[in-house]
Amino acid sequence: MNRYFCFALIFMISSFNGLIAQPGISFQISFTEPQAHYADVEMQISGNKSDFIDLKMPVWAPGSYLVREFAKNVEGFYAKGADNAPLKVQKLDKNTWRIAAKGKEGIKAGYRVYAFEISVRTSFIDESHAFLSPTGIFMYVDGLINQPATVSINPHVDWKKISTGLDAVKGKKNTFYAENFDVLYDSPIEVGNQDVFEFEAAGVKHEVAMYGGGNYDKEKLSADMALIIETETEIFKENPNKRYVFIVHNFQNGGGGLEHLNSTVLGASRLGYKSEKSYKGFLGLVAHEYFHLWNVKRLRPQALGPFDYDTENYTTDLWIAEGFTAYYDNLMLRRAEFYSPEKYLEVLCEDIKVVENQPGSKIQPVSESSFDAWIKYYRPNENSRNSTISYYNKGALLGMILDLEILNATKAAKGLDDVMKAMYDEYYIRQKRGYTGDEFKAMAEKIAGISLDNFYRDYVHGTSPINYNVHLGHAGLSLVNENAGSNVPSLGITASQKEGKLIVSSVTRGGSAWIGGLSVNDEIIAVDGYRVNGTTDALRTTDLDKIIASGKVGDKISVIISRDGLLKTIELTLTPDTNGKFRIEADKNATAEQLAVRKKWLKL
Known part of the structure; x- marks a missing residue:
């Protein structure tokens, strides 16, 4: 036996011993008080060899880029040995519980989770059903995120069904298997009828x-x-x-x-x-x-897996991961013929309207919007429209533009489909990893046969206005703003009635109110000596709307407001309403090349 073979054998034996020493992990979920919105969680850990075990609750749910602090819903945490003797527990930080486990191969930890938030990313329990969003229910052993786990569910009385993507364990009723905690956290569970x-x-x-x-x-x-x-x-x-x-x-x-x-x-x-x-x-x-x-769960930016469940996972490419998906959702309805070509273009104009009528599109690049999703997208305030843009809406438009650019460059032979397929094959199937932003750009350039430097400089990392007619022109189409040239006066605010008062709820960047100093939460009392009343009836026009509509751009008006209980008069100059209303028109004299692009794009 040579020394290399001996070393390899020793390494294999030590690795095997390390494997069999790894703890086994299982959960039992029950619902003793569903009407009070609680899940009872018992976690069993076997084969422990450590002096202590740290259990951690994720702070966020993949796919929803916000630290939600799921540990805030945990109460009554305890730990016991196999003999049911209590073990010492120390809370180390907001989402970590340390169990003194020395000499204890079998450990049982338990806790309750309060679940009463209706959303697709948070758990909700009542007397009729339980929806378990796993990142807010299951803890993991620090350092053992790749360990398998089983989950046994004890439905509340009269609940008969369990729906989940987890594999059922044969021979064990209501028991499911996850090959690791990434899979467990990616497998929501519905329990009820x-x-x-x-x-x-x-x-x-x-x-x-x-x-x-x-x-x-x-x-x-x-x-x-x-x-x-x-x-x-x-x-x-x-x-x-x-x-x-x-x-x-x-x-x-x-x-x-x-x-x-x-x-x-x-x-x-x-x-x-x-x-x-x-x-x-x-x-x-x-x-x-x-x-x-495909796009995100397998073809993904590098930052989106393997995940760090303790903190934010930053990427500048959510405009691809989410935005391109938002482009494809309506395009799929067109290809499946749920939308006519004309209806699809109408729907596309809605995305254009959202982006073009949002002042933040001129302030925040979409790559920055992606990176700052953790602190901005899910935490909007009254000024968000003025300072941010959605990586969904802007990303969807960039997906459309890139698709048209590739179709044009390849004479309708290839499009964005080919980029997505090539990226999926290269990085998910072959390299088995996430991609970088530069790698996505390089693949798109390879498929298109053109440089995308200007696309990235102007539209991804910059805030240059989108030249829709250049890009749509590849398909013999053009964008028309029906409000172009109109001179309708506007205050540049939205207001709503609260307890009989007309309260400013948003102020648009660059508008009359923005320039003149009208603020969110101001109560508008009178304009030019006329008392103003609000209304909750969406079919009626407020007094304020009538007054503004009777004026013209450049008129000066005097607004009496109440701000924090103090009366104040503000002088404003009416500015034009800059909101656009869009439609896409077809060029009757489109060339054969343009028609080929249009045919391929819209599946004509």
Whole structure:
């Protein structure tokens, strides 16, 4: 036996011993007081060899870029040995509990979680069901994030169903397996009496778990969702799952979605399925979250996995991860022919309207918007419209522009689809890692055969106005602002009635109120000697609106306000309303090259 073989054998034995010494981890979840919105969590750790164990609760949920401090909902933490003798516990920081575990191979930790926040990213429990968002329920052993875990669920009395993307453990009722905590944290769980139906699409079994009732048609939903899934799968040529779960929460007014590895959680309005607009909105949400199956959950910026659950995970590329997904969701509805070409262009104009009518688009680059999502996007204030732009809306428009630029450069032979497929193959399948911003740019340039330096300088890292007519012109289309040239006077504010008072709720950068010093929370009492009253009736015009509409740009007005209980008179000069209203028109004299791009882009 040579020394190299001996060394290798010793290394293998020591590695094997290290593996068998790793603790086994399991959870039991029960609901003794669901009406009070509690989950009871018991965590069992076996095979411990350490003097102490640190248990940590994540502070955020992947896909939702905000530190939410899930540990704030934990109470009654305790630890015991296998003999049920109490073990000393020390709270080290906001989300870490240290257990004195010396000499204890078997350890049991328990705690309760208060869950009463309705959203797709937070847990909610009441007498009718339990929705478990895993990052706010399950703790992990510090340093053992890659350890497998099992979860056994004891449903409350009369709850009969469990829906989750986790694999069921054979032979064990209501028990599920996660190969590591990244998988566990990416697998939400619905427990209750949800309405469950199934369909197959792209060779994958899909389960839909509907909570909250609703006027949905299961057969129609199955067919329409399957069409979207197959349309998206065609881009990447493979569907990486064997099974996928949609958890849908139907409320009186619901919305939003959060992507997961082989599942998603969607919010919907329970009586919105019969309205064409609302139904198409729901299908768009399905298309958005399902597209994340590839873009974000597998093809991802480097910062988005493996995750650090203790702190923010920064990236400048959410405009790709989220924005391109927002571009593709409506484009998929066009390709699946839920939207006519004309309707799709109308929908596209809504994104243009949002971006162009937001003063913050001239202040914050979309790469900065991505990076600062943690402190700005999820924490908007009264000035956010003036200082920020959404990486969703702006990113969607940049997806459109890049698609058109590639189609034009390749004479409609290739588009953004080809970039996404090539990136997926290279970084998810071949290199098995996330990409850098420079790597995405390089791949897009390779597919297009052109430099994207100006695109990145002006639109990604800069705030240059988007020249829509240049980019849409590649498809023989042009953008028309129906409000261009109008000289409608405006105060540049929004106001709402509160307790019979007309209160300023926002002030637009560069407008009359901004320049003259009118502020959010000011109560408007009178204008030019006329008493002003508010109204909560959306079909009526406020007195203030009537007064402003009767004037003209350049008029000076005197506004009496109450600010913090003190009366004040402010002199303002009316400025023009700069908000645009947009439509996209087709050039009747478009060239054959332009028509080829239009045909490929809009699937004509």
